[in-house]
Amino acid sequence: MEYKELMLKAKEARENAYSPYSNFKVGAAVLMSNGKVYTGCNIENASYGATNCAERTAIFNAISDEHGTIRVLALIGSEEEYTYPCGICRQVISEFSDENTKIIVGKNENEYLVKTLKDILPGAFTKKDLHK
Ligand code: THU
Numbered sequence: 001m002e003y004k005e006l007m008l009k010a011k012e013a014r015e016n017a018y019s020p021y022s023n024f025k026v027g028a029a030v031l032m033s034n035g036k037v038y039t040g041c042n043i044e045n046a047s048y049g050a051t052n053c054a055e056r057t058a059i060f061n062a063i064s065d066e067h068g069t070i071r072v073l074a075l076i077g078s079e080e081e082y083t084y085p086c087g088i089c090r091q092v093i094s095e096f097s098d099e100n101t102k103i104i105v106g107k108n109e110n111e112y113l114v115k116t117l118k119d120i121l122p123g124a125f126t127k128k129d130l131h132k
Pocket of ligand 1 (some may be wrong): 019022024026041042043044051052053054055084085086089
């Protein structure tokens with residue numbers, strides 16, 4: 001699946017954002033190792049800290065269907081500036097990715113940057129760091 005196609009799905013998911021507090025809409029689409037695409041949007045809460053970002057919504061949607069690895073994650077927030085995954089989302093992406101996982105941050109389906117997790121979360125803490 002092309003990045004452009006995935007970005008369009010992220011853009012569509014952004015429409016469902018529930019963001020009455022920030023008024024900032026974010027959409028994400030993940031292509032998983034099972035070949036399926038799952039989407040998600042940000043879902044805010046009156047208790048702000050209970051907010052779930054678009055990336056985590058999409059990833060949790062995918063993992064609750066079938067365990068696997070993220071091949072590509074596409075993300076779109078603002079159309080003026082690139083919206084990068086927040087720190088918590090980077091950690092969650094790390095749990096379900098490998099060295100080939102691509103993170104696409106886009107302003108729209110034609111303007112996007114292609115990153116790896118290593119680019120945005122060097123030195124990630126992972127399960128290999130546990131029980132040593
Ligand atoms: N947000 C995301 O959905 N993903 C990110 O990686 C950055 C932040 C959402 C959370 C909140 O609803 C709004 O953007 C403002 O922080």
